[in-house]
Amino acid sequence: MGLLVTAAPVLRVTDADVVRDGNPILSEVSLTVRAGEHWALLGANGAGKSTLLGLLGALAHPTRGTVEVLGHRLGRVDMRQLRSYVGHVNPRHDLRSPLKVRDVVLTGLTNTLERVPRWRPTPEQVATAERLIGLLGLGEHVEARWPTLSQGERGRALIARALMPSPRLLLLDEPATGLDVAGREQLIERIDALQRTYSDLASVLVTHHLEELPPGTTHVMLLRDGRRLAAGPADEVLTSDQVSKCFDHPIRLTRVDGRWSVRAARPAGTGHV
Numbered sequence: 001m002g003l004l005v006t007a008a009p010v011l012r013v014t015d016a017d018v019v020r021d022g023n024p025i026l027s028e029v030s031l032t033v034r035a036g037e038h039w040a041l042l043g044a045n046g047a048g049k050s051t052l053l054g055l056l057g058a059l060a061h062p063t064r065g066t067v068e069v070l071g072h073r074l075g076r077v078d079m080r081q082l083r084s085y086v087g088h089v090n091p092r093h094d095l096r097s098p099l100k101v102r103d104v105v106l107t108g109l110t111n112t113l114e115r116v117p118r119w120r121p122t123p124e125q126v127a128t129a130e131r132l133i134g135l136l137g138l139g140e141h142v143e144a145r146w147p148t149l150s151q152g153e154r155g156r157a158l159i160a161r162a163l164m165p166s167p168r169l170l171l172l173d174e175p176a177t178g179l180d181v182a183g184r185e186q187l188i189e190r191i192d193a194l195q196r197t198y199s200d201l202a203s204v205l206v207t208h209h210l211e212e213l214p215p216g217t218t219h220v221m222l223l224r225d226g227r228r229l230a231a232g233p234a235d236e237v238l239t240s241d242q243v244s245k246c247f248d249h250p251i252r253l254t255r256v257d258g259r260w261s262v263r264a265a266r267p268a269g270t271g272h273v
């Protein structure tokens, strides 16, 4: 354990800029993520969250500055190979064939949408897939076929898939989008369970909804207009004042039982009696 704490950070972004079509999308963003930390990237629509997640997942290079993923500097390393060590959960998983949940999860080992012809998992790999399916609360759906799953079940199956290669880093891009309240709560419960089970795993979750933050969120970065507004331990960064600045709206933030909730702050004298 001690070794891991002092080892190279899982992610290190230093003064990164991203410019697309001449427009600055990210400016001077720095971020260090260490083993066991669970970060949330928060910001309004268009703040640059997905662009930053793309750098962290070795999907794109910064225009300026440096990005190190698992100790490897982007630009000096085979991006495809590096990506296979990062668990990146993309809710837009364009699987067409009716694979069973177990097989979908096993495609995390080949990093493919479909099962690779003639590739056969070992009994240990099948056991790992089934254990992860259980951890994500899908034990009763091991044999279920992809098209029959609800959106929430698919999302959780994709997290199990991303965990198959035992990544040190898990990236979650708006995992609760489109879920009803039960689906969202089941997702959060399962993310919480996996963060407790894999204590060295680091994660970065992108969202614009503070209600979606798992209670184990340790750190937060607030992005506004492509710039880092604040970053650090969750309880220091998530104040009504800073979140109001981030979303450019007066917001009152509360935390109950580890979960956050927000509502618009009303000017004094306008509340209901």
Ligand SMILES: Nc1ncnc2c1ncn2[C@@H]1O[C@H](COP(=O)(O)OP(=O)(O)OP(=O)(O)O)[C@@H](O)[C@H]1O
Pocket: 020, 021, 023, 025, 043, 044, 045, 046, 047, 048, 049, 050, 051, 052, 208
């Ligand atoms: N390839 C591109 N060319 C030009 N502009 C782009 C490109 N990609 C993204 N942008 C712009 O960069 C800004 C940040 O986009 P990004 O998707 O990173 O934001 P986001 O915070 O994830 O937003 P959302 O919450 O809406 O998903 C947006 O204004 C977007 O229109």
